[in-house]
Amino acid sequence: MKVLHVVGARPNFMKVAPIMREMAKHPQEFEQLLVHTGQHYGNGTLLHNMSKVFFEKAERLLGWRPRVSFTYGVQQLVVWYQANDEWARNISTD
DSSP: OEEEEEEOSHHHHHHHHHHHHHHHTOTTTOEEEEEEOOTTOOTTSHHHHHHHHHHHHHHHHHSOOOSSOHHHHHHHHHHHHHHTHHHHHTOOOO
16 A cells, blocks of 8 residues: 655654554565654754754654755646646645
8 A cells, every 4th residue: 555644844744754664564564654744844944954854864764865955856747737727726624
């Protein structure tokens, strides 16, 4: 099963870390992908530094590391939303 974890701010990272750790124990069942939304992100910011620590720890403990850079990921996200704007417009917030 493919699992997409979408996280942004520090509380999200703290919540997803144990979930990813448990799922990593079953690589034959789960293919995980972590998406960092970049909320409050910027070089030199506290979140940037915490994110760096999170990614380093994820690699050390889980053998996981980002497949693409943050900048490239955001660029691809923008391209996807531009190509799928009708889908985004139909999202209900109810």
